[in-house]
Amino acid sequence: MSYRQYFARYLPKIEEAIEGALQAPDPRVEEHYAMMAYHLGLRDHHLRPAKVNAGKRVRPMLCLLTCEAVGEDPDQALPAAASIELLHNFSLIHDDIEDNSPTRRGRPTVWHLWGIAQAINVGDGLFSLARYLLNELGASHPPQRVLQVQRLFDQTCLRLTEGQYLDMKFESTLDIRPEDYLYMIEGKTAALIEASTSIGALLGGAAPEIQEAYAAFGRYVGLTFQIIDDILGIWGREQETGKSAASDIITKKKTYPVLYGLNHPQIGPTLRELYDGPSLSQEEVRLVVDLLEKAGAREAAYSLAEEYHQDALRALDRTGVKRPAQEALRDFANTLLHRRA
Amino acid sequence: MSYRQYFARYLPKIEEAIEGALQAPDPRVEEHYAMMAYHLGLRDHHLRPAKVNAGKRVRPMLCLLTCEAVGEDPDQALPAAASIELLHNFSLIHDDIEDNSPTRRGRPTVWHLWGIAQAINVGDGLFSLARYLLNELGASHPPQRVLQVQRLFDQTCLRLTEGQYLDMKFESTLDIRPEDYLYMIEGKTAALIEASTSIGALLGGAAPEIQEAYAAFGRYVGLTFQIIDDILGIWGREQETGKSAASDIITKKKTYPVLYGLNHPQIGPTLRELYDGPSLSQEEVRLVVDLLEKAGAREAAYSLAEEYHQDALRALDRTGVKRPAQEALRDFANTLLHRRA
DSSP states (O other), X not given: OOHHHHHHHHHHHHHHHHHHHTOOSSXXXXXXXXXXXXXXXXXXXXXXXXXXXXXXXXXXXXXXXXXXXXXSOGGGGHHHHHHHHXXXXXXHHHXXXXXXXXXXXXXXXXXXXXXHHHHHHHHHHHHHHHHHHHGGGGGTSOHHHHHHHHHHHHXXXXXXXXXHHHHHHHTTOSOOOHHHHHHHHIIIXXXXXXXXXXXXXXXTTOOHHHHHHHHHHHHHHHXXXXXXXXXXXXXXXXXXXXXXXXXXHHTTOOOHHXXXXXXXXXXXXXXXXXXXXXXXXXXXXXXXXXXXXXXXXXXXXXXXXXXXXXXXXXXXXXXXXXXXXXXXXXXXXXXXXXXXX | OOHHHHHHHHHHHHHHHHHHHTOOSSGGGHHHHHHHHHHTTSBOTTOOBOOOOOOOOHHHHHHHHHHHHTTSOGGGGHHHHHXXXXXXXXXXXXXXXHTTOSEETTEEOHHHHHHHHHHHHHHHHHHHHHHHHXXXXXXXXXXXXXXXXXXXXXXXXXXXXXXXXXXXXXXXXSOOOHHHHHHHHIIIIIHHHHHXXXXXXXXXXXXXXXXXXXXXXXXXXXXXXXHHHHHHHHHOXXXXXXXXXXXXXXXXXXXXXXXXXXXXXXXXXXXXXXXHSSOOOHHHHHHHHHHHHHHTHHHXXXXXXXXXXXXXXXXXXXXXXXXXXHHHHHHHHHHHXXXXX
């Protein structure tokens, strides 16, 4: 069974758990919860019930799939899976304010519709709700295990904010070493995927070393995902990604290939001069892409992604027995590496 | 022993616990944690270690005092007490952005110094840290009890954001019933004080009905505190409060006495007309204060505060045995009711 078949099976359960969590406890605060639901694609901008594309729910999927991979009924991990998706979306609501983004997935962002003040608070509400939902685990897991999940979850929240701190800090400097960038994406991107697989394994009753292997799998999958994303942000094809070609160069995002270039002895100085100015002309964008390509930035990024991918597969091998859900996880990792969008 | 003597004894422990929690796990994210420490008064605006007035730490004090009141060593509640103070301060960092406040306690706010984007994230970091700190309770309490604390804490976070949602919503309407206002302050102000005493009692090993009595005590103390605050915001003396007289009328805050007036059959229509305009002249401010006074708004607010105060004392009576720390809680509640600043 491919990972897509598992995902299709899980999706309705995840949606149901999320919708259940978003019920307001009192009609007076109905709108507060409805704005959260808007962001999650469950309401339209009039806050009427709707069903809009609002992401693929990849993290909760991986949580359930890992729970199944260790031999347990994935329902055992359902509250945690939904909680992880809420946490992810809380961080997106705040990211959208921080990045001043008016749209996400073709819809106006929460701050754009209801103002920055309410949007900050809607994010805080969703964050609180994500945490609150974890308490449901107590009904079907021993207290000690629930505490382990909560600790992992809280650690992940901290790493998310650390990664976000660095990401914003990097905006105002060109002196970023590739290893600092990798440390940043470990927090901003990989930590939550690591938490998804790690918590899925834990709730599936895996032994500590098996859980650790699944945690590593998630972390490396997250890192692979981000580096491939970085490559597609420069060399992706417009027809495939849906974004304009070289979009990350146009916005001067300091992704891995760019940092490779900025730290490169030959092209570094030229690149620094270009990145020091206010914005790049079309011609300069083409020049940057060309310089990066010739200096080997694309290749370097791709071999890094492949390395992480191999690390992920090795971690998966350490999890022992072969179950169909494990193969689906491998299938998922392979698809990520070769994606073009 | 007065509550002040207890507080003086607790303060160094609380400060130590807070400073301990704010240590960065990696030098690359040192600044992220230092900005949190700035808000808590432990760094100056160059982020150098400092010791600046940044609040009285009332909530953690009440948490420890309640733990002692049920007969337990207050150190048993210390991580939770520090966590509650971090949670309170996270909410202030975000409130300052939402209210567009450039200063707090005579110092520039986090957003004013480092921008809205970083300030949102600093708040998120502090929120995460508050949660993370609770995990330390596992070292000295049974898992089931730690889970109860976490659930209470998460519920409180939700109620805080619900209260904040309503507070902002009320800014744009004059149609607020007094009971809706009380529901709002129960979330925004009273919930966290309720959590402080409730968690203190729980970690002190109190039986459920005793814990419930302490929770009620905290809730009513919080409500009393807010209503007295509302009175002082209109009728407080400048020399005592340090704020200009009638400051809440100048800023058109819809506090309890104002809502009493807006909903009053005689003065309501005049007041609504005045509050409908853009801002009040000095003369109009005086008129509003006068109208409220004559319609009995101050008296109504004060008797409501007294009612809550009596509820608080009755709750305290339900907690049974008389210990010095219980008397200190009573002393604290009495001082709140009669404060002039």
